[in-house]
Each structure stands twice: as C-alpha cells, then as structure tokens.
Amino acid sequence: MASSHPDSQLYPDATGAAAKMVAEHSKEEDLKLYSAWFCPFVQRVLLVLLEKSIPFQYIEVNPYHKPRSLLDLNPRGLVPTLEYASKPLYESTVICEFLEDAYPSTKKLRPEDPYTRAKSRIWSDFVTSRIIPAFHRFLQYQPQRDGEEGLTKVREEFLGTLKEFTTEMDPEGPFFYGKDIGMVDLILAPWAVRLWVFEEFKGGLKVPENEQVWKRWAKWLNAISERPSVVETTSDSEHYLLIYKRYADDTAQSELAKATRTGRGVP
Ligand SMILES: N[C@@H](CCC(=O)N[C@@H](CS)C(=O)NCC(=O)O)C(=O)O
Incomplete structure (x- = not known):
C-alpha cells in the first residue's frame, strides 16, 4: 500500500545487531510483537522481552502505512502492538507492565516491596x-x-x-x-x-x-x-x-x- 506520508519513506528493516535479533525471533509464536525497527517505544518492549527471555515473534510493520493487520489490533495504528493469545494490547508502558505480570516466573524487573x-x-x-x-x-x-x-x-x-x-x-x-x-x-x-x-x-x-x-x-x-x-x-x-x-x-x-x-x- 503506497503512502504519500513523508515518514513512510523509511528504510524497511532492522540492520546491524538488531537484524540478527529479528532473524532469531522470526518463527511463529503465540506472542507476537508488531514492531518498527526504528521505534524507541518498541525497543522498550523488546528490552523487557529479551531481559525476561520470553519467546516472541517479531513482526515488522510500517506504522506510517498503517497496514490492516495493525489497525485490526490497534485502532490507533501505533507500534508497539502486542498480540497475546489472539488478543491485542498496546501502549509500550502498559505492555511492559503486562509482561511483568503475565510471566511471573521470569526475571523480576520491578522491586518486590x-x-x-x-x-x-x-x-x-x-x-x-x-x-x-x-x-x-x-x-x-x-x-x-x-x-x-x-x-x-x-x-x-x-x-x-x-x-x-x-x-x-x-x-x-x-x-x-x-x-x-x-x-x-x-x-x-x-x-x-x-x-x-x-x-x-x-x-x-x-x-x-x-x-x-x-x-x-x-x-x-x-x-x-x-x-x-x-x-x-x-x-x-x-x-x-x-x-x-x-x-x-x-x-x-x-x-x-x-x-x-x-x-x-x-x-
Ligand atoms: N504512546 C505510544 C507511542 C507509540 C508511538 O508513537 N509509536 C510510533 C513509532 S515510534 C508510531 O507508531 N507512529 C505512527 C504515527 O505516528 O502515525 C506507546 O508508548 O506505545
């Protein structure tokens, strides 16, 4: 889908070290993260997933093109958007808190007290x-x-x-x-x-x-x-x-x- 949005003329994929991480998380998983390689809000969620060693599937989308697959999950059309057991979740801070709650046996990222x-x-x-x-x-x-x-x-x-x-x-x-x-x-x-x-x-x-x-x-x-x-x-x-x-x-x-x-x- 073409777009005249100036921010849509982006390099399409992760490069360097991130390209390796993306390749390692390309196979089908129940937990899917709709991502854009350049996005700092996405990086927040990736950091939590990697620090906790939670299996996930990385899906690259261009949030300036807002593909249907993204809009169906998140009416705001922003990344990061998470799909968990076929249910959507968005807002990077909300997703980070959710991962902390939903995977209690992984490394704790918030103080216990x-x-x-x-x-x-x-x-x-x-x-x-x-x-x-x-x-x-x-x-x-x-x-x-x-x-x-x-x-x-x-x-x-x-x-x-x-x-x-x-x-x-x-x-x-x-x-x-x-x-x-x-x-x-x-x-x-x-x-x-x-x-x-x-x-x-x-x-x-x-x-x-x-x-x-x-x-x-x-x-x-x-x-x-x-x-x-x-x-x-x-x-x-x-x-x-x-x-x-x-x-x-x-x-x-x-x-x-x-x-x-x-x-x-x-x-
Ligand atoms: N409050 C959101 C912000 C996410 C956000 O702004 N993502 C950008 C990419 S870094 C986006 O999807 N932009 C699409 C647009 O501006 O239309 C969060 O924390 O997840």
Missing part, C-alpha cells in the same frame, strides 16, 4: 510524561526560526529532567535501583542511546562536567549502552540518522512530532 514498587512507577511515568517531551522539544527546536536563546532554554529544560531522574538513582548503581537492571532503566534506555542526535543536530547536549550527579548519570548511561539487550536491539546508526534529521528539521509528520509541535505530550 510494594512501596518501592509504586515509587518505581513514578519514575517510569516521569520518563514518559517529562523526559521524552523535553527530548522532543529540544530536538525539534528551530533556532533560526525561533531564536538562538530558546535553544539554550530547551536544552536546559531537557538536562533538568535528566538531573531530576538521576538524583533518584541508587548512589552506587550502576542501574537505577542498584546492581540489577530494572523496569525504570529499560523504560528510558531507548532515548538514552539516542542522545547522539543532539551532538549531530543541536550543537551538543552540553552536560556539565565534574558535578557528582552527572558522574552518576555517566555511569548509568555507560551501563545501559553496554547492556547486551540494548546492543542487540539497535540498528546501524546511519539509518536512524535519516529519521532523526526530519525531527531535527521539524519536518517529521509522526503523531509524536505533531504532538510536540502543538505543545502536547507523548501520543
């Missing part, structure tokens, strides 16, 4: 409601059109969200809750490994050096970037570059790009 568990949800929510919108306001900001000083403002706003998140981390780490990786780490990881977009397009992230909090951030970022599940779900950078250039030029037409442009949150 109910209070700490509830608090960990505050920080997952913080990623979606605060960090990602600030990431996109910074990435889509146009200094030539809207003023150079505004760029500093959106950069600082974004750094402020990362700082607030980092302040809550276990002091030793390397992960959010200590030595074991957990849900809060996986919920942010896809954006953390895309931070290079700011070096490429926005004059750099300009993380302040020498402050203790940023040393803790660097330790977390390093641990996340090296994590096998993260490496295995990442494609070759040149293909992401084309996609993120459209965000950086503020010409992307995805629901997320449009939401950012009109001051709304994550769709």
